Amino acid sequence: MTTAEDYRERVERGAAFLDEKAPGWVDRIDLDTLDVASDHLCVTAQAVEATYYFALSLLEQSDDDAQELGFVLPEHEHDARADELIAADEDDDLGTVYAPLTQAWRQLIERRRGVTS
Structure with a gap:
């Protein structure tokens, strides 16, 4: 199971x-x-002002690279996270599945901008 620390390291x-x-x-x-x-609306799309796949192309990265860089979840993690949500009777849409990774990016960006909660 992926931990918050794993997400932070990738991010x-x-x-x-x-x-x-x-x-x-x-x-x-x-x-x-x-x-x-x-x-x-993902990090890569906003960072280079393009869609996700075009951004990956501009950055000369593969899907595998994107997983290691925390831009997306690896498929097995995506599936495991969706299974966890289903088992907990929670919504399993993509936004919910990716919420921990989105949160890790949000926290890093806020820290870099000096935003305090």
């Missing part, structure tokens, strides 16, 4: 990657709409 790798490949990306992210499950 840290992804942020370091974006720092190098898309300088200033943190300021382009709209935290009100950030949703890692969305092709148009």
Whole structure:
């Protein structure tokens, strides 16, 4: 089972990657709409102002790379998370499945911007 720490580690790798490949990306992210499950509102899409798959192409990354960088969940984790939600009788839509990863990105971006909760 993936832990919050696992998500944070991936997100840290992804942020370091974006720092190098898309300088200033943190300021382009709209935290009100950030949703890692969305092709148009995910970190990569907002960071390079393109859809998810076009952003991956521009960044010269594969789906496997995107998983390691915390841009998306690996398929087995996606399926396991959906199964957990179903077992708990919770909504299993993509936004809910990806919520922990979206939250990890939100926290990193807020920390970088100096936002306090």
